[in-house]
Amino acid sequence: MAAAGAVTADGRARVLADGNEIPLLGLGVWQVPDGRECEDAVRWALEAGYRHVDTAQAYGNEPSVGRALRDSGLAREDVFVTTKFYPGRRDPEAEVQRSLERLGVDVVDLYLIHWPQGGPTWAWEGMQRAHGRGYARSIGVSNFGASDLEAVLEVAEVPPVINQVQFSPFAFRRALLAACDRHGVALEAYSPLGTGRHLGDRRVAGIAERLGRTPAQVLIRWSLQRDLVVLPKSTHRERIEQNAQVFDFELSEEDMGALDGLDRTGGADRALERPWW
Numbered sequence: 001m002a003a004a005g006a007v008t009a010d011g012r013a014r015v016l017a018d019g020n021e022i023p024l025l026g027l028g029v030w031q032v033p034d035g036r037e038c039e040d041a042v043r044w045a046l047e048a049g050y051r052h053v054d055t056a057q058a059y060g061n062e063p064s065v066g067r068a069l070r071d072s073g074l075a076r077e078d079v080f081v082t083t084k085f086y087p088g089r090r091d092p093e094a095e096v097q098r099s100l101e102r103l104g105v106d107v108v109d110l111y112l113i114h115w116p117q118g119g120p121t122w123a124w125e126g127m128q129r130a131h132g133r134g135y136a137r138s139i140g141v142s143n144f145g146a147s148d149l150e151a152v153l154e155v156a157e158v159p160p161v162i163n164q165v166q167f168s169p170f171a172f173r174r175a176l177l178a179a180c181d182r183h184g185v186a187l188e189a190y191s192p193l194g195t196g197r198h199l200g201d202r203r204v205a206g207i208a209e210r211l212g213r214t215p216a217q218v219l220i221r222w223s224l225q226r227d228l229v230v231l232p233k234s235t236h237r238e239r240i241e242q243n244a245q246v247f248d249f250e251l252s253e254e255d256m257g258a259l260d261g262l263d264r265t266g267g268a269d270r271a272l273e274r275p276w277w
């Protein structure tokens with residue numbers, strides 16, 4: 001088995017600290033309503049070669065994700081499925097069972113605490129139960145700053161293997177990434193395109209133009225070269241396809257450095273500037 005943190009031989013997945021493999025590119029479906037739009041997006045992504053879909057109880061679209069998975073004809077073990085515990089509820093174990101029903105699967109590959117509402121540690125015992133009972137192959141957290149992550153690590157018998165946070169060159173949270181690295185926690189980037197806002201940035205566009213790529217591809221590639229798992233969201237077929245064409249080019253050290261310089265967080269160890277909970 002490859003060592004934790006290593007990228008697999010095909011360059012498409014990373015080995016987590018618990019030994020499970022996670023595809024580096026996943027489709028995010030935040031804010032995609034349940035129904036046709038979500039089913040189409042997931043179907044197109046699977047047809048375009050994505051093998052990783054990221055949903056959440058709070059998104060309300062687990063049924064569509066499940067339907068698209070079944071309709072794809074792909075084997076369950078060939079697609080990595082993440083969902084997240086909605087921390088307005090009490091029990092992660094009870095809630096994951098509801099997620100499994102909505103998704104129509106026996107197990108999720110990854111189950112995350114969606115955000116540290118009520119404090120970072122109270123839900124972890126229930127996450128470990130969800131893992132121990134076989135409902136989730138891997139467990140982790142989302143929107144956890146460095147101190148939240150460290151608080152969980154102090155109480156954990158099964159440590160989190162992932163922290164999913166808002167991350168891009170404009171939100172290059174170096175100190176948080178360093179904390180994750182130190183603890184063997186992989187970082188997943190959500191909103192890697194700044195929910196679309198960063199696609200019009202002239203510095204990103206300049207690099208894209210020079211390389212004959214799109215701004216979205218440049219931003220996604222930056223995440224890959226910073227050793228992140230990356231979750232761009234789109235509901236348009238051509239964009240979903242375009243966003244997957246990121247394994248056939250490389251950004252130079254110079255371009256990576258220029259993109260790093262776009263950070264507006266001051267290299268924060270926080271997960272967000274303005275938490276919503």
Ligand code: A2P
Nearest residue numbers: 191192193194195196216232233234235236239
């Ligand atoms: P849409 O879903 O209408 O295609 P993020 O991944 O940072 O959350 O960004 C998602 C936003 O960026 C969505 O509004 C999405 O629009 C848009 N988007 C995603 N991929 C592309 C692309 N390749 N070109 C242009 N816009 C994109």
